[in-house]
Amino acid sequence: MEEILKVDKLTKIYGKDNNKVVALDKVSFTVNKGEFVAIIGASGSGKSTLLHLIGGVDRPTSGKVFIEGEDIFKLSDDNLAIFRRRQVGLIYQFYNLLPILNVEENIKLPVELDGKKVDEKDLTELLKTLGLESRRKHLPNELSGGQQQRTSIGRAMINHPAIILADEPTGNLDSKASDEIMELLKLSNKKYNQTIIMITHNLELASQADRIIKLEDGRIVEGE
Amino acid sequence: MNLLHRLTKKNLELNRKRTIVTIIGIILSVALITAVSTVFMSGYKSIVQFEKVFYGDYHMVFEKVDEDNFNRIKNNRYVEHYFYSNEIGYSKLEEGKNDYKPYLYVLAFNKDGLDKAGLVLLDGRYPENENEVVISSHIKTDARVKYNIGDTLELDVGKRTIDGVQVGQHIMYDTEVGEELVDITHKTYKIVGLIERPSNVVEDFSAPGYSVITYTDHPSEKSSIYVRFNKDGLKHSKKAISSLMNIDYSLYLKMNDDDLTEEEQAQMVQDVNYDINANEYLMTLEGGLFDNKMFESLGKIVAVVIGIIIVTSVFCIKNSFDISIAEKTRQYGMLASVGATKKQIRKNVFYEAFRLGLVGIPCGILLGLFASWILIIITNLIFKNFLSVYDYNFLIFSISIPAILVSIALGIVTLFLSSLRSARKASKIAPITAIRNSEEIKIKANKVKSPKIIKKIFGVGGEISYKNLKRSKKKYRTTVISIIVSIAIFISLSSLMTLLYKTIKQEYSGKDYTLAVNYRLEKIENEKQKREQIINLDGVKDYAITNAMGGYVIENEGVNFSEEYTKATDDNVNRYNEYGGEYKDLILARVGDHAYKNYLKKLGLKEEDVKGKGILWNYAQVYSAKKADMVKVECYNINKNVKTLHLSKLQYDEEKHEEYVEKFADIDLVEVTQDKPFGVTVNGSATLILDDETYNKLVTDQVPYNEILIDADNADDLQDQIEKILDGDDFSITNILEDVRMMRALVLLIGIFLYGFITVIILIGITNIFNTITTNMELRQKEFAMLKSVGMTKKEFNRMVRLETFFYGTKALLIGLPIGIALSILLYYLLTNATSLVNYPIPYVPVLISIVAVFVLITCIMKYSISKINKQNIIETIRNENI
Ligand SMILES: Nc1ncnc2c1ncn2[C@@H]1O[C@H](COP(=O)(O)OP(=O)(O)O)[C@@H](O)[C@H]1O
Numbered sequence A: 001m002e003e004i005l006k007v008d009k010l011t012k013i014y015g016k017d018n019n020k021v022v023a024l025d026k027v028s029f030t031v032n033k034g035e036f037v038a039i040i041g042a043s044g045s046g047k048s049t050l051l052h053l054i055g056g057v058d059r060p061t062s063g064k065v066f067i068e069g070e071d072i073f074k075l076s077d078d079n080l081a082i083f084r085r086r087q088v089g090l091i092y093q094f095y096n097l098l099p100i101l102n103v104e105e106n107i108k109l110p111v112e113l114d115g116k117k118v119d120e121k122d123l124t125e126l127l128k129t130l131g132l133e134s135r136r137k138h139l140p141n142e143l144s145g146g147q148q149q150r151t152s153i154g155r156a157m158i159n160h161p162a163i164i165l166a167d168e169p170t171g172n173l174d175s176k177a178s179d180e181i182m183e184l185l186k187l188s189n190k191k192y193n194q195t196i197i198m199i200t201h202n203l204e205l206a207s208q209a210d211r212i213i214k215l216e217d218g219r220i221v222e223g224e
Numbered sequence B: 001m002n003l004l005h006r007l008t009k010k011n012l013e014l015n016r017k018r019t020i021v022t023i024i025g026i027i028l029s030v031a032l033i034t035a036v037s038t039v040f041m042s043g044y045k046s047i048v049q050f051e052k053v054f055y056g057d058y059h060m061v062f063e064k065v066d067e068d069n070f071n072r073i074k075n076n077r078y079v080e081h082y083f084y085s086n087e088i089g090y091s092k093l094e095e096g097k098n099d100y101k102p103y104l105y106v107l108a109f110n111k112d113g114l115d116k117a118g119l120v121l122l123d124g125r126y127p128e129n130e131n132e133v134v135i136s137s138h139i140k141t142d143a144r145v146k147y148n149i150g151d152t153l154e155l156d157v158g159k160r161t162i163d164g165v166q167v168g169q170h171i172m173y174d175t176e177v178g179e180e181l182v183d184i185t186h187k188t189y190k191i192v193g194l195i196e197r198p199s200n201v202v203e204d205f206s207a208p209g210y211s212v213i214t215y216t217d218h219p220s221e222k223s224s225i226y227v228r229f230n231k232d233g234l235k236h237s238k239k240a241i242s243s244l245m246n247i248d249y250s251l252y253l254k255m256n257d258d259d260l261t262e263e264e265q266a267q268m269v270q271d272v273n274y275d276i277n278a279n280e281y282l283m284t285l286e287g288g289l290f291d292n293k294m295f296e297s298l299g300k301i302v303a304v305v306i307g308i309i310i311v312t313s314v315f316c317i318k319n320s321f322d323i324s325i326a327e328k329t330r331q332y333g334m335l336a337s338v339g340a341t342k343k344q345i346r347k348n349v350f351y352e353a354f355r356l357g358l359v360g361i362p363c364g365i366l367l368g369l370f371a372s373w374i375l376i377i378i379t380n381l382i383f384k385n386f387l388s389v390y391d392y393n394f395l396i397f398s399i400s401i402p403a404i405l406v407s408i409a410l411g412i413v414t415l416f417l418s419s420l421r422s423a424r425k426a427s428k429i430a431p432i433t434a435i436r437n438s439e440e441i442k443i444k445a446n447k448v449k450s451p452k453i454i455k456k457i458f459g460v461g462g463e464i465s466y467k468n469l470k471r472s473k474k475k476y477r478t479t480v481i482s483i484i485v486s487i488a489i490f491i492s493l494s495s496l497m498t499l500l501y502k503t504i505k506q507e508y509s510g511k512d513y514t515l516a517v518n519y520r521l522e523k524i525e526n527e528k529q530k531r532e533q534i535i536n537l538d539g540v541k542d543y544a545i546t547n548a549m550g551g552y553v554i555e556n557e558g559v560n561f562s563e564e565y566t567k568a569t570d571d572n573v574n575r576y577n578e579y580g581g582e583y584k585d586l587i588l589a590r591v592g593d594h595a596y597k598n599y600l601k602k603l604g605l606k607e608e609d610v611k612g613k614g615i616l617w618n619y620a621q622v623y624s625a626k627k628a629d630m631v632k633v634e635c636y637n638i639n640k641n642v643k644t645l646h647l648s649k650l651q652y653d654e655e656k657h658e659e660y661v662e663k664f665a666d667i668d669l670v671e672v673t674q675d676k677p678f679g680v681t682v683n684g685s686a687t688l689i690l691d692d693e694t695y696n697k698l699v700t701d702q703v704p705y706n707e708i709l710i711d712a713d714n715a716d717d718l719q720d721q722i723e724k725i726l727d728g729d730d731f732s733i734t735n736i737l738e739d740v741r742m743m744r745a746l747v748l749l750i751g752i753f754l755y756g757f758i759t760v761i762i763l764i765g766i767t768n769i770f771n772t773i774t775t776n777m778e779l780r781q782k783e784f785a786m787l788k789s790v791g792m793t794k795k796e797f798n799r800m801v802r803l804e805t806f807f808y809g810t811k812a813l814l815i816g817l818p819i820g821i822a823l824s825i826l827l828y829y830l831l832t833n834a835t836s837l838v839n840y841p842i843p844y845v846p847v848l849i850s851i852v853a854v855f856v857l858i859t860c861i862m863k864y865s866i867s868k869i870n871k872q873n874i875i876e877t878i879r880n881e882n883i
């Protein structure tokens, strides 16, 4: 199997001296292409930190992350940004959509940042998959939480990235909406052989993944 | 449009209020730059036009040249245009009252010459044939000979000769030297118009003949040719002049340096056998904008002013960007997290600037042009009111393309500088900031302790607001700094303006009268009655009946030249008067009962206290070699215990050819002042003002003489009436209405410009403060909502905000006021070489205005923001933050 992600002795320390917090402590693991991994752990165990590092939105204290063999922290900030928009799709608990852009525009953002045009057919198909076809011109605050989260999934998927990283994507949603989101992620995992790493508190949702990694105090205690 | 750009557009539309405020800032600053440069360029064009109209549209005149030279000059390659005049000759003006101007001087101009020689037609029309003339107005005002349009002049015209040599207008009339008119022919002219006295190129200041101008259509064998240089000639004026003189360029340079050998000099006299005169001012003006001294220094001032505008505006506009970045931190972080590069984000900020500029700069240019147009119209109205005689627009509105381009460029520079830092800051926002729910400003939890006194005085609300100030220093810094900058600039500029205004006023307000009538008492029949009649004429606003006498010397030890005086005259000999000694000169003067009483009132003195005593007007005008100009200074430093002036009089021993001093009198001193009575003009030394009786008793060696000085707006009219009253008597009358009007108009105008400028700078400051405070309040909505959600009442909340206002208003004032005052002192010393009489004016008024304005302004803006916040629902606000 093709290895798509390799995390190597990743360490992240916040603060100094007395205020020092070791959020991640030499975490190592690998993920293969097409895998659906769930990360679980108590609040404050370092899940988000790990995800941010993999997504390249933060830099580690030490350790490395390889995505498709690329050592991402060797990249300059700008190249990392470009790498991120092409190879990583991020999904957050609080959606993080731009409030002043409509659904379609939010989804198109990573492509447009690349200076490319979005293929209208692809976009329409994606919107259909997301169930947002009739909402494409709506602004985020005109949508329900589930719809907003589906928009952010659309944004994560538009560039067919190497990995989709989702930080408690259902944390803010009711169970019906949560199920829909989960279905969507599983669908893209199957249909496009999309690699997905998802943080969740919900053990039932986690159990639907191919593999579960459990963090405790910044260390992997299960599923390495 | 690309998505990022659309994002910017939407952002601007959504934040309409701030967008508008920012655009207003840009408009104001660009408008100000445009207005300053347009007015500058219009001023330049206007002065060129003024010179052409009033002094003539030519650069050089070659006087009475022969035909060969005439043709050579007119065909010279540096000449763009020429006209000529022929001398007809002099004719005795028998009834003339000016002993030094006994002639009429008749000369003829060709058609172009009448238009371009700087003749200003007051009435009638120009001559159209050789039998018609226009006469200059001072034949009536100065010689007091009345000719009217339509009159016929019968003149015996001849050549003016001294010892058989023909002379012209350049040679003064000297009653001691015999001169005569020869080759006399009789001429008959019809007067068709009245002109202003021609410029001194045509009629010298001391010319013996009043100009009478007729028409000609052909040059004579000795015509004067006036030439206007073409572009090339203006650019290489020295080359052009030497070529027109038909001499070697190197020889010309040598001559200019006074380096000619005797032979060369002799040769020169032989070759160049005609007089040459230049309309130098026009030549330097047109030679190049900044070749002209006045415009060079004006240009420097304009550059400084534009610099100030740019700095102020950059600061103001920068604030808007900073705020908008702070607001959009999440947005930029989010963009970064989906992979926007730093460059893209930077570009996005610049794009925002670009969009704002796209609206702001053109509007600013239009507004600036409009404002300067209005300003110019007002100026012309003012001048028209003051200079009713001419139908002439002093300022021409000129849209100068280079000035506009410069304004656009400076506007772009301003915007670029304003957005530069914000762009950098935005591009540095880490993607992680968008993801975390923590706010952008990191608060140091430790170390913020509010002094107990704060809690005691202001209560818990005070403590919270104090901590707020300390913790979120950055948030406040923008607001506090904008207030500081606004205060500092307001104070320094307004005290600079006051200084300029005072200096100019002092410079131009030397003469407070418009009519002066001089006569010896014995030459007027019924002097007393006629004098009464004159001062009671309609339109006499104020008057003084003056006389003055110089040549007195102060002998007191305790009286010394002031520092100002010494500094101003340091390196010139004037100070040692012509007799070689360092005399402390004094002039005695009286101003007549009326003006004297008014003077006492102005000084708050009682008549009985000053009777027989003197008031020292301690003010003099001296030549300063350093400034190459006359400067007005305080004259003496007088010791407090000098109560009586011991005066001597300078006498001259005719036989020994020596001068000596003779004891004169002791006069008690009541007051030393810089205020003067009406009618006295500044002299080379201080002036002692006495009451009439004392003056007449003391000054006995003088012919009884009166000078009646009158301030009147209808001076021309009044002059006629006075002449009627004194008809048949021997007197002279001077009318300086035009000069005085011009100066008063100038002072008024400069006031308008200066204060207009301050107003706009203040507007920029207010825009700035409004912008920062309202946005700051909006940014803190969540914090406010939180405070309310934990139970802070509306009253407590308002109290807290008020205290904050007080805290940072005070802070800004404590820093801003000293900086402003320091700057104004600095400007004062940069602009005056301390020879100025104007002392450093402590800017009480601007300081007071700043204090009041800051608190009023902040309170109003806060109220506005609070009313908006109070309308909002707490939960909404808190949730809104977590979109
Ligand atoms: N910016 C930060 N500064 C200091 N400590 C942080 C920061 N972000 C996270 N932490 C700390 O790191 C640890 C791991 O946090 P996080 O990865 O957010 O945990 P999780 O997502 O599992 O709840 C926690 O103890 C948290 O307090």
Ligand SMILES: [Mg+2]
Pocket: A047, A048, A049
């Ligand atoms: Mg987390």
